[in-house]
Amino acid sequence: MSEEQERVGALGPLVGYHLRRAFGAFAADFANAMDGTGMRQVLVGILAVVSGSPGINQGAVGRVLGIKRANMVSLINELVDMKLIERVVDPSDRRAFALTLTDAGRTMLTECLAKIEAHERAMLAGLSEAERATLLDLLGRIERREPAAG
Amino acid sequence: MSEEQERVGALGPLVGYHLRRAFGAFAADFANAMDGTGMRQVLVGILAVVSGSPGINQGAVGRVLGIKRANMVSLINELVDMKLIERVVDPSDRRAFALTLTDAGRTMLTECLAKIEAHERAMLAGLSEAERATLLDLLGRIERREPAAG
DNA sequence: TATTGTTATACTCTATAACTATA
DNA sequence: TATAGTTATAGAGTATAACAATA
Numbered sequence: 543m544s545e546e547q548e549r550v551g552a553l554g555p556l557v558g559y560h561l562r563r564a565f566g567a568f569a570a571d572f573a574n575a576m577d578g579t580g581m582r583q584v585l586v587g588i589l590a591v592v593s594g595s596p597g598i599n600q601g602a603v604g605r606v607l608g609i610k611r612a613n614m615v616s617l618i619n620e621l622v623d624m625k626l627i628e629r630v631v632d633p634s635d636r637r638a639f640a641l642t643l644t645d646a647g648r649t650m651l652t653e654c655l656a657k658i659e660a661h662e663r664a665m666l667a668g669l670s671e672a673e674r675a676t677l678l679d680l681l682g683r684i685e686r687r688e689p690a691a692g
Numbered sequence: 693m694s695e696e697q698e699r700v701g702a703l704g705p706l707v708g709y710h711l712r713r714a715f716g717a718f719a720a721d722f723a724n725a726m727d728g729t730g731m732r733q734v735l736v737g738i739l740a741v742v743s744g745s746p747g748i749n750q751g752a753v754g755r756v757l758g759i760k761r762a763n764m765v766s767l768i769n770e771l772v773d774m775k776l777i778e779r780v781v782d783p784s785d786r787r788a789f790a791l792t793l794t795d796a797g798r799t800m801l802t803e804c805l806a807k808i809e810a811h812e813r814a815m816l817a818g819l820s821e822a823e824r825a826t827l828l829d830l831l832g833r834i835e836r837r838e839p840a841a842g
Numbered sequence: 843t844a845t846t847g848t849t850a851t852a853c854t855c856t857a858t859a860a861c862t863a864t865a
Numbered sequence: 866t867a868t869a870g871t872t873a874t875a876g877a878g879t880a881t882a883a884c885a886a887t888a
Contacts, residue, residue: 591703
């Protein structure tokens, strides 16, 4: 196996470096797995969140997924144009749009999740079930860590 | 702590999703840690690789770090403009440039690595030493996994 | 005042194709 | 022909500032 990957000098012991490389490998394989669906990581994420919280507005979806409001606009537009998401004015707050999946959206999400599970199995083939659980736990604790100052 | 982060529906059990979020948290804090230095993740990575393999050419640096040749050009230009890297024609292969760190480059790398170690300590404060080692091991095995088809 | 969605904008990262000069 | 570096370009992710409508 390529020795070049070993010559990372001072980067070797850095979790951040390996996180970047592992994330990159996952992202590339994910894009491959989505081939032909017209979907991307972020779009599937939005479908999953809307599926779990029907009627949610796009600002809230953004907060769940760590996407800025300004960047949500075109993403939601894409999904509406693809007829995967329905967007209606929320009667209880007329500034906001209530989002729900269309039937096509539910089908698409189901199909994507099946492809994603295969992609995850391939990427994690070298890890035992216990190791996958450990990885999920450790990553989760990094995400939810206490912010540095309050 | 924000309940919104929990409402990820089908994304919850996906390693790829949590890898994306943990990587995002690391990247944001890394950028913060580099404040005032003019450096970014990729630039520090290049300095570290050149430091470990003086005289290496930029294509090889790109292969080590997973950066395409075309994208290396402007990155190396940046580092040369900042006078952190020296680029001389390799006498043994006049197509290539041999890269080495300048004194300023060595100083910058040392300073950045100190900041990065503090950043890593902060990001991983909730993990024991054993857990950090486990995380490095698991991420490393994902990076170096066997490609799907040969 | 604060919030929702929006527009405009900019920077970075990533990717591909085509070119040159050397090997 | 293959490789090192380059140029041009395009798509995607991420960030901020400012605005209108509504709360």
